[in-house]
Amino acid sequence: MKKILSYFIALAPILLLISLLLLAPIVFLISLVPNNYLPISPIWIIEGLIGILILGYGIRLNRFPINLKAKIVYWAVFILLIIVTGTLFLCFKNLLIILVVHQLFLPIIYILLFESKFKGLKKYIQKSRGTFCVFNLFDSSFIGLYFLLKFIVQTWEKNIESFLNKLNVPQDVVEPIVTVLLLITLFIFIPFSRGYLAVKKYKKQNNIFTPSGKIFWNSNLKAFLTSILSICLYSSTLLQSDTSKFITKLVVCLILMSFTVFLWAYVFEDIDRGGEDKEVVKSNWLLWGLLLTFLVLLDQIESDLIGILTWFLPMLLPYFIGEVNSIIPEGDSKSPTPAMKKHLYWLQIMSFNTLFVFNIISAISTKQLINNSQMEQVNTFKVFLISLIDKKSSSNFMLGILVSLIMLLISLAIAYGLSKLMIYLIRRFYIETSNRYFN
Incomplete structure (x- = not known):
């Protein structure tokens, strides 16, 4: 059960993104037809097409030489989705589109598990499962903390202002200090922690140890840079004007969380190699440092x-x-x-x-x-x-x-x-x- 939960946490954002990409052309084609030409509601047409897709892939799945238990689970979940969809439509019509998106999770998961074309991707996901969990839990905490702080500030705005006024500290002193601390926290401390925990988790899950004379500085640096990119994407979404709805920001952030699967691909290969030569990495870092210093002076x-x-x-x-x-020492001239x-x-x-x-x-x-x-x-x-x-x-x-x-x-x-x-x-x-x- 713990393993299934970890896979769900690791893959939920990327499954959401793929589902939306599959759903987008269907919705676009139906939107081209005027509503008065449609015999039923457009949402039920979308549901029908997705049902046909899941049913068709289930028929294909029966031809695979795989465990019978996996096939039974597929059909059981398919029937359960039909029942739950009908029930939710009768009770909460607005939740139907959310369930329609999640219905596509079923064929996507089975495609990743049993299609031979995706063996490399399956191995990549298996090796990075713990890392994706770390990323998604960390990012979820970051997003949740933002909304919590925003709620606190909006609720206790007057109390916070009165507290700052009692400190008798000039505003032109407080603002620079708060800005610098916020930037350091947002673009140094948080990305560093995120990247470091991800690399550490990947090494632990795959039993990768640091050999003598090897280091993982470049891997940690890449993880740090990809984390900065992710934090920037989240910040640009969360800091938009309040005209954007809460649910819209949340869905966009969930989609952005799926980018981790692509960004991590630039990091894990360096770790699998067992690190890099310590002296070579030091020389390269020194060279880049000198180049940066030269450009600043230039x-x-x-x-x-x-x-x-x-x-x-x-x-x-x-x-x-x-x-x-x-x-060179004497004797080796x-x-x-x-x-x-x-x-x-x-x-x-x-x-x-x-x-x-x-x-x-x-x-x-x-x-x-x-x-x-x-x-x-x-x-x-x-x-x-x-x-x-x-x-x-x-x-x-x-x-x-x-x-x-x-x-x-x-x-x-x-x-x-x-x-x-x-x-x-x-x-x-x-x-x-x-x-x-x-x-």
């Missing part, structure tokens, strides 16, 4: 940073990389190979051309404008890219970093072609047709 002190790197980086690369053998020399030459020319092209783009697009009786330098190309991405928040910090990255990638692409052309010309005039420069 956005803030663009001209100074590019001017420094343009002249010093190509000259320092041979010492940073070419002399790395100098730090290595000398540079022709491949290393070729690699250093390519790094030097690429770094110089990239920074050179970036500097030219920046210099050409920088204009001096007068703002509030002061002369300011404005990068018109950067402003243009920001306006294409987001016209409302041109001063946004993250947008500035993103635009700097775009400009850097454009410079890299141009520098790559320029470097290839320079190497071709240099080789042609100094090596292929040379009689005195090289042996």
Whole structure:
């Protein structure tokens, strides 16, 4: 019973989404026919078509070489659904559409269990059952807590205001503190807890242990990022104007909960591999950290940073990389190979051309404008890219970093072609047709 309940908690949202997707074309086709042409109520036509669908799949199910008990359960549930549907229609007409949607759960579950085409999906669901339970219970608690807090605030609004007034704390101090705490809780603490619990549950259910020298940092990071995406989707739905009905918000949130099945697919494969090499992951994280730091500096002190790197980086690369053998312990000394020399030459020319092209783009697009009786330098190309991405928040910090990255990638692409052309010309005039420069 416990296992059946866990499967229901894990799969209820995705079953709801699939049911709605199957029901949508049926409802759309019936809606095209005027009501005065229909002999009975449209809801009963939908019910009839779904009954035919369930009946047809039951006939197909009888041909499968599966346990007789499973077939009996299918037909018993089918008959029970017919009885309950008729009873509810007589008592609560508004609940009929909800039951119609849930009737589709029956064939969908059996398709996942017994259709050979979905063996991979069945295995994925079985291995991730506990994780989906964690996600759905966590998300349900998050959604329920929102409605509870909203009810408390609306009910005790005056008491809360009087309590804040008694504290004698200025509003311009309270608001920033509350905003920062809310953002930290909403987009750091809650997603981190959600992702960490999901990864931990998956490892526990599938008996996956952390081998020596392996770590799951990237898996936890992916779970954290997917959790941020889910929280953002929930927040955008819940924080809509009060004109949206409670039941509408709830159904949308249930549909959004089903997205977990798709998002988790990007995480579980990394865990199944048994983690990643600790030193490699540390190096990659350090590299990405340096890149992010470089982009921030590039956005803030663009001209100074590019001017420094343009002249010093190509000259320092041979010492940073070419002399790395100098730090190897004695007895293990290595000398540079022709491949290393070729690699250093390519790094030097690429770094110089990239920074050179970036500097030219920046210099050409920088204009001096007068703002509030002061002369300011404005990068018109950067402003243009920001306006294409987001016209409302041109001063946004993250947008500035993103635009700097775009400009850097454009410079890299141009520098790559320029470097290839320079190497071709240099080789042609100094090596292929040379009689005195090289042996």
